[in-house]
Amino acid sequence: MTINHDPRPLFAANWKMYKGPRSTREFLRDFMQLYEIRDDRRVVFFPSSISVEAFALATEPRPDIGLGVQDVHSEDSGAHTGAISGSMAVEAGAGWSLAGHSERRIEFGDDDTIVLNKTRRILSSGLAPIVCVGETLDERDSGRLAEILARQIGSVLSGLDAANHHLLTWAYEPVWAIGTGRTASPADASEAHDIVRTAIATHAGDLTATKATVLYGGSVKPGNINDLMEVSGVNGVLVGGASLQPVDFAAICNCSGA
Ligand code: PGA
Secondary structure, X not given: OOOOXXXXXXXXEEOOOOOOHHHHHHHHHHHHHXXXXXXXXXXXXXXXXXXXXXXXXXXXXXXXEEEEEXXXXXXXXXXXXXXXXXXXXXXXOOOEEEEOOHHHHHHOOOOHHHXXXXXXXXXXXXXXXXXXXXXXXXXXXXXXXXXXHHHHHHHHHOOOOHHHHHHOEEEEOOHHHOOOOOOOOHHHHHHHHHHHHHHHHHHHOHHHHHHOOEEEEOOOOOOOHHHHHOOOOOOEEEEOHHHOOHHHHHHHHOOOOO
């Protein structure tokens, strides 16, 4: 079997509910000067859907900068007030979508079945999914790390055609590290990334697991990026807070550890 695989590290920015079209353009004006085109790494942003088109227009001279949406509905159209669909995201210029972010799981009730259905829709829309998984502090403290990751990963992979397994990028984001300033230690990240790859292998086979891009996310900043990128099995990062400042995110994307 041959599988699609881009071995370059991936630096992803999740802007959550920050930055409308104007502040998106302002950010990009600075960021595009601080981060010049490099072909040894990939960079992709997930702005608010209201800013996707402004982002696409502002990055027209920079096809190296990828663009995604933070969420899509599991249906492709219909009476779903407030939601956006995968095909609308493609029309606005997006090439990627997140699925299963812990804020969606906790705040919006995206359970494993919804995450699977959204991932299916992301794929059928022609977008590249980044599926986020991670445990809460309670789950970690009660020794359930491997169980939680296996459940979250298994429910997506077992519901997809095997032919699509290699199209998924994964992000391991411990819930206790998101927006808290508390980062997983390199040892914690390494342990969790091994568990993620084992869970992928169980459903998708060793080759897909070995080649999968698995990001780390949770309080990544310029001061810890090099240590995290050195962890074996960490192929990039998904960054929230520190991606909102052009200087910080450019420092992360330009890191020497990649
Ligand atoms: P953080 O968010 O970098 O602010 O911790 C990461 C994320 O939620 O993807």
